[in-house]
Ligand code: TEU
């Protein structure tokens with residue numbers, strides 16, 4: 108037994124092809140509209156494949172296109188094996204897969220199996236009666252003892268949902284409550300049930316057999332719950348509390364992931380699996396991504412995207428200087444022995460990276476490219492979220508009506524009921540709301556930014572008149588040009604794909620410098636993640652070398668040596684000549 112495991116741990120570079128790959132995330136409703144109804148779709152993606160080829164990415168992760176009532180923009184699925192007419196049909200899908208494959212780009216699908224839509228046939232059956240065979244596929248519980256179903260506080264637990272309010276909704280048909288960690292229209296599946304798991308694995312194999320190359324697994328570390336369903340510590344205001352200790356990284360998580368690997372992926376090659384894991388710790392991430400354990404290739408951790416959260420994500424804390432680099436370093440060090448990182452600053456749930464971690468005004472181009480350099484050259488697989496490669500900024504939402512996201516709208520409604528300071532809440536949503544990432548991709552300076560012929564489902568950022576893909580394609584110094592360089596660097600450099608990571612300390616925490624090393628090859632990345640000039644002389648030794656890439660566009664090191672300082676958001680990649688350095 109032990110011997111088998113050991114033999115299997117020696118994976119070839121080939122099995123870990125994703126170490127030298129860059130993933131590009133497409134959020135379909137906001138990417139490109141092919142049929143002129145104002146909502147992005149598969150035909151729109153097909154038209155933009157040349158953009159992906161130009162950028163040089165290896166994998167597309169496609170956010171959900173399955174049949175869905177769209178209560179949570181497709182993360183509420185009513186048919187795992189159907190395509191929502193909003194996005195197209197299987198002819199479009201197959202055409203997209205072929206086109207991507209012809210261009211050596213793999214396709215990873217979003218897999219949302221912690222919950223379904225309440226309109227999924229499984230749930231419709233499950234809710235129909237207490238003895239329905241699918242009753243046990245979801246979490247049904249009686250009202251709290253001594254309470255009348257429907258009255259305040261009668262929910263089986265006091266957990267607060269990610270989208271505000273209780274995680275339980277009463278279903279009048281049977282008088283029981285069902286669990287939903289997200290919206291009421293997203294009932295949680297009961298992974299304890301073996302028939303359900305069998306069904307999910309067979310659905311996954313069906314997609315792989317159709318030609319897709321893997322899955323990004325939505326909140327996959329929430330699938331195992333504490334069966335005792337204990338109450339959370341109430342927050343004192345709503346009476347609800349954080350139930351996450353009872354459903355995050357739960358007792359059977361690793362059994363389920365290992366089983367999924369055996370049932371779905373064993374014997375296949377060339378695929379990629381990444382688990383989205385809010386609240387994951389380094390220890391849990393190691394367990395999930397250790398190749399010997401055969402669970403997942405990599406996970407998305409959340410610590411660095413929570414650094415500016417206060418009481419909740421809409422209660423904004425300003426980032427401390429150096430906080431981002433410190434946290435990313437912690438994860439680099441934490442996963443270095445056995446695990447593998449996913450490197451990301453943006454996705455469809457996060458505000459735009461350049462607005463959040465950079466300076467989207469005075470140092471827009473510099474900060475977008477510095478952040479990208481500091482991120483992409485770490486150990487791990489980088490993810491680019493659509494629009495990030497052209498430096499897209501947070502959306503402009505002047506009134507609450509301009510928001511579309513259920514998370515923001517529910518939060519606002521609950522804040523209103525609770526009599527909170529609404530100006531402050533609105534400010535929080537403007538800064539950290541998910542709609543910031545969901546404004547249409549800015550293709551050109553025309554009306555609707557070239558995204559659609561019709562007014563889009565969510566407002567276009569007015570800055571598309573100068574911030575757009577068209578304006579950047581032919582400019583090597585543009586954000587797009589810089590991302591291309593970074594993708595290219597990862598492809599050709601073994602030290603980037605396989606090297607170790609070691610942070611180089613500088614007295615100013617705004618300097619994020621690190622050394623990569625592999626087989627005697629070295630690379631040094633020095634970035635200034637701040638608006639101020641920073642003295643570089645404490646890093647004397649790195650100032651000898653040849654410049655591989657610089658976001659200020661100098662070809663040689665001489666000017667840097669002469670200045671001995673990094674300008675705001677300056678980032679330089681060097682091959683050191685002095686060893687050890
Ligand atoms: O997100 C899960 C998640 O934990 C958060 O990022 C979430 O977006 C929310 O902001 C928590 O405050 C995944 C998907 O990426 C997200 O789009 C879905 O809404 C969610 O799961 C439910 O499927």
Ligand code: CA
Pocket residue numbers: 140141142143144145146147148193
């Ligand atoms: Ca459309």
